[in-house]
Amino acid sequence: MKQSDGQYPMPPAWAATNIEEDDMSDKGPYKAYSGCALCYHSCGVEVTIEDGKAIKVEGQKGHPLNDGKLCPKGQAMIEHLYHPDRLKYPLKKVNGEFVRVSWDQALSEIAEKLDKLRNEYGPAALAFFCGSIGVENLEMISLTHRFKAAFGSPNFFSVESICYRMRIRARQITFGKYPVEEMDSKLYLLWGHNPAASDFPLSLAIEENLKKGSKVIVIDPRRIPIADRAEIYTPIRPGTDGALALAMINVIINEDLYDKKFVEEWTYGFDKLVPHVQKYTPEWAEKITGVKADVTRKIARMFATTRGASIFHGTCTQDQCANGSQNDRALAILQVLTGNINVPGGWVISPRLRLNDVSLPFPGKPLGAEEYPLFYELWGRTSPYAVMNMVPESVPSKIRAFMVAGGNPLVTMPDSNALREAFEKLDLVVVYEQFLTETAQYAHYVLPALNQLEFWGLAYNYNVCHCLPYLMLRPALLPPYYECRSIRDYYTDLANRLGFGDKFAWEKDEDVVRYELEPCALNFDALMARPEGAIYQEKDYTLRQGSFATPTGKIEIYSQAFADAGHDPLPTYLEPSKSPQGRRWAELGEKYPLVLATGVRDFYFNGAMLHNIKSLQTWSPYPKAELGPETAKKYNVANGDDVIVETDRGFVKMKASVDERVMEGVVLVPHGWPEEGNCNRLTDCNAREPIMGYPEWKGLLCSIRKA
């Protein structure tokens, strides 16, 4: 917007550093850097701003993740930002309809209800939820943790309660650290992972490295496009990956393919693993997985004999099934046996970013800490996440209110029907969001959220996601949209009304980021001078005493932590409860004879986000149930038919996509679609992985028929 003197404001001092002079003007338009927050990768973006509005978004040239490129979601950033349905004002539900209210009215009424709840039921009755974007926005999640602790509740649920955290936990238990796959690998073992749909930066890296001679192996119930260029491709029955992993360990040990020097020097428990895996032969696994025994041997040999090879497992494909924690441990052990730890192209322990913690210590244990202790505590270190599957059974006896920020749990969390019924029983639901999501529609109050281009944040997750010790600012490039407020501003105002405003003493959003960065050499001022971002510490591949912070100081193939919690200390296999070989087949198999896997990724959306963006809808207009031609024929379904996919928990309506690339006997459905396309109407909060309480999403039983 023009100033009173008729001039455009000067671009902020940090805005256009290192972007060509031609792009700059003190009267606008000007360019500024940010990290895209439309999914967890945080690709670098260059935003062109004119007259107080974003007018163009491009990939940031030279960014180590995306070097000038953007996926279609990132390209739609401005459409998302100025979408006509974006919330502008606080809303309150009155007689079933939302009416506009002031922030003052909304927050004073919410504070009054929270105060009453705290007095009547105790603070733990208030639960918090952040979705993926809530988690990827460091300030959103950490300020939510802070508010939760200041209020006095331990109950924080998030996408971490169902996704990725199990893998982090399993690697921490094995390595005492969290080693991460490097993007530049000699051999990509894509195990239930389709980067072309879910990991844009990784797919860019694979394309580049294939030209330089890298190889790919694909294990997936669907022959994903890159499988056509793979050295080996095998389909696998969803939910059975752990059996294949154990058989590969068997081959690598019995064919003497393991890295003896590495195993001897850096691991604990190999001697116990050798007899343990003898029964897990490739022939044993073939009966479970459908993977031919000779193919298992080929994969194991190629993987074990490549220096710089990495297993890339799908975000959740190995975790969200009955054998999840043991799968993660088995895959970690496979990586270890080949010596591909801290070698370029393998799994690497990259230097951790030491930030000031915005959250506060919380009182009590979160829901599920007793039932799933390894999810909560490891070697005295506790984690703040509660077990999402336990929400429906805990309302209203333990939980009576939810505050949701940056998430849509009624679509993205397990068993939507049960969760919706639970939400209907809550005394108070407050949702802080940019759009009136399905969860927001169940709220008593909806508070309009700022977009990532409107508040200060830190793009920090390059290391945990891609082994890149890189950091950049996400500055507030734009003024707030209508009455939208930052999460800091919202929590501060509410905290003041609840009597703990002293815990929210920051005056501005950027003060939070400044505080986070205080311990770092690359602190706030240093990053202001490097708005394009920078490496905060070089990687060091050398292993030394202390590299593995486990009780034995070694990589724990044998896990005493598992044994102490009552679980098998060496990886084992557990069949999904609802599967053709599972314990509930006799009860369910006749009515639901097909294997269902939910969560297929769609390149054009991120979970439940972005389904309202028209340009993306044209690419992906409806949810598809994918199945093979023989299965389709057997159930009288043709390509393009409207179909009902049903489980013992509910049904969805989708379009059939009949494709010979899909394993027969299997139905694959995407997640994140609204209403009748929501795959979590099919899932079951009681079908749980036994160690960490995760949902079994990759091996269920279903039927399919024409709608």
Ligand code: SF4
């Ligand atoms: S992959 Fe796409 S949506 Fe995700 S951060 Fe990159 S550009 Fe944004």
